[in-house]
Amino acid sequence: MTVKAYGAYAGDKPLESMDITRRAPGDHDVQIEIAYCGVCHSDLHQVRAEWQGTLFPCVPGHEIVGRVSAVGEHVSDFRIGDLVGVGCLVDSCRHCEECEAGQENYCDNMVGTYNFPTADHPGHTLGGYSQRIVVNERFVLRVRHPEEHLAAVAPLLCAGITTYSPLRHWNAGPGKSVGVVGIGGLGHMGIKLAKAMGARVVAFTTSESKRRNALALGADEVVVSREAGAMAAQAKSLDLIINTVAVPHDLDAFTALLKRDGTMVLVGVPASPHPSPQVFNLIGKRRAIAGSMIGGIPETQEMLDFCAEHGIVADIELIRAEEINHAYERMLKGDVKYRFVIDSATLAG
Numbered sequence: 001m002t003v004k005a006y007g008a009y010a011g012d013k014p015l016e017s018m019d020i021t022r023r024a025p026g027d028h029d030v031q032i033e034i035a036y037c038g039v040c041h042s043d044l045h046q047v048r049a050e051w052q053g054t055l056f057p058c059v060p061g062h063e064i065v066g067r068v069s070a071v072g073e074h075v076s077d078f079r080i081g082d083l084v085g086v087g088c089l090v091d092s093c094r095h096c097e098e099c100e101a102g103q104e105n106y107c108d109n110m111v112g113t114y115n116f117p118t119a120d121h122p123g124h125t126l127g128g129y130s131q132r133i134v135v136n137e138r139f140v141l142r143v144r145h146p147e148e149h150l151a152a153v154a155p156l157l158c159a160g161i162t163t164y165s166p167l168r169h170w171n172a173g174p175g176k177s178v179g180v181v182g183i184g185g186l187g188h189m190g191i192k193l194a195k196a197m198g199a200r201v202v203a204f205t206t207s208e209s210k211r212r213n214a215l216a217l218g219a220d221e222v223v224v225s226r227e228a229g230a231m232a233a234q235a236k237s238l239d240l241i242i243n244t245v246a247v248p249h250d251l252d253a254f255t256a257l258l259k260r261d262g263t264m265v266l267v268g269v270p271a272s273p274h275p276s277p278q279v280f281n282l283i284g285k286r287r288a289i290a291g292s293m294i295g296g297i298p299e300t301q302e303m304l305d306f307c308a309e310h311g312i313v314a315d316i317e318l319i320r321a322e323e324i325n326h327a328y329e330r331m332l333k334g335d336v337k338y339r340f341v342i343d344s345a346t347l348a349g
């Protein structure tokens with residue numbers, strides 16, 4: 001069937017209203033009426049063809065929440081009316097080592113929610129800036145938050161899991177000190193989640209003006225990373241750093257803040273490489289620099305349940321679909337606290 005969407009026909013064109021086709025639900029499919037879709041930085045990079053391989057028309061969006069409106073014959077876990085979410089992936093090979101381990105996000109054949117080849121029209125996946133999506137049941141997540149929080153749940157599907165997964169993998173919790181570098185869409189979730197896990201949280205920002213906001217998000221301490229003295233005071237104090245900054249910067253300034261055996265996890269993807277880190281900064285304290293990308297389906301469900309239990313949602317600004325191009329400009333200026341979310345009801349015009 002045909003539904004309304006917002007997308008672009010070329011990298012140098014603004015997003016506009018368009019009609020797209022969704023498949024009829026197959027035996028194992030769940031059809032979802034999208035209520036809200038978060039706006040991720042990767043949407044902007046992909047739709048503007050700043051990353052390689054954008055397939056047009058491009059309909060971005062991988063922070064999707066809504067209600068089930070139809071299910072295939074063999075779907076038993078979801079019913080019409082259920083509140084559900086869809087994150088960054090809608091399929092994978094389902095039988096490799098990663099898929100068997102529930103780490104579908106690391107499957108070599110994972111299918112992203114948009115811009116990945118698929119059998120459906122028009123030959124690649126189209127994302128959540130649309131009224132409806134049809135997804136295999138294995139990649140549909142249950143939302144247990146109260147319905148009035150639904151719009152603010154949407155960003156958990158990418159920003160939430162991207163920070164939750166490394167916090168869990170590197171054992172953030174009571175007695176641990178966790179640094180969060182960058183207080184944007186990802187960083188604001190990192191602060192909330194690390195705090196809820198029981199860790200002491202130190203937020204790092206380049207801007208003094210963000211201090212009060214970071215404290216309000218739950219940071220125990222805020223450090224302006226341009227201040228050498230304030231950085232020196234944190235030397236060898238952190239067990240884990242979640243670095244969300246997506247522009248090239250001096251990594252040594254942060255690895256120096258790790259304790260022995262501490263790890264800095266990079267989750268932001270800069271368009272050009274970071275300057276190479278000083279090896280002595282690593283070997284002198286057996287420190288590590290690692291990377292982490294979103295999370296698998298079981299862990300994403302765990303994250304959603306953890307957030308529902310702890311009353312955690314994103315801080316959002318709700319927009320109408322036709323405001324998306326303006327929202328992108330504001331995102332580039334860092335003028336959003338902390339995530340735009342599209343009200344899908346406005347897609348109809």
Ligand code: ZN
Nearest residue numbers: 040042158159
């Ligand atoms: Zn994203």
Ligand code: ZN
Nearest residue numbers: 093096099107
């Ligand atoms: Zn696989």
